[in-house]
Amino acid sequence: MTEGTTAPTPTAVELYTDGACKGNPGPGGWGALLRWGEHEKELCGGEPQTTNNRMELMAVIQALEALKRPTSIVISVDSRYVQDGVEKWMPRWKRNGWQTRERKPVKNQDLWQRLDQALLPHRVSWRWIKGHSGHPDNERADQLANRGIPRRR
Secondary structure, X not given: XXXXXXXXXXXXXXXXXXXXXXXXXXXXXXXXXXXXXXXXXXXXXXXXXXXXXXXXXXHHHHHHHHOOXXXXXXXXXXXXXXXXXXXXXXXXXXXXXXXXXXXXXOOOHHHHHHHHHHHOOOEEEEEEOOOOOOOHHHHHHHHHHHHHOOOOO
């Protein structure tokens, strides 16, 4: 780049998220890497008693809730549960009053509803990445998720 020019503005925020659990249920953690151009932010946290699916959901929720204004986002996950839930199942769950096709309450309904709200202001596209396949940003999200797992004392 020559002096006096600026880098192009990124068109979308990139989110890489992952959840982890030691035992399922057991202590769990979530991790998220947010990137906008050259800017990055790492987030992680966890719960003493949870499931892997809850941590996968929480990673995406926390990443979205960390954004300060509506934007375009590409969310990369290694969880078919999260991606399929949003893209395939959630519209039907909402029409059915958060019940499954079998008329049973949706598991993790509290987090699905929170995710639904967190997605509203944004333009989102989803990308699936095979977990533990060496993708550097997915590996970072996995490390953050493991860092978030509460340690027993």
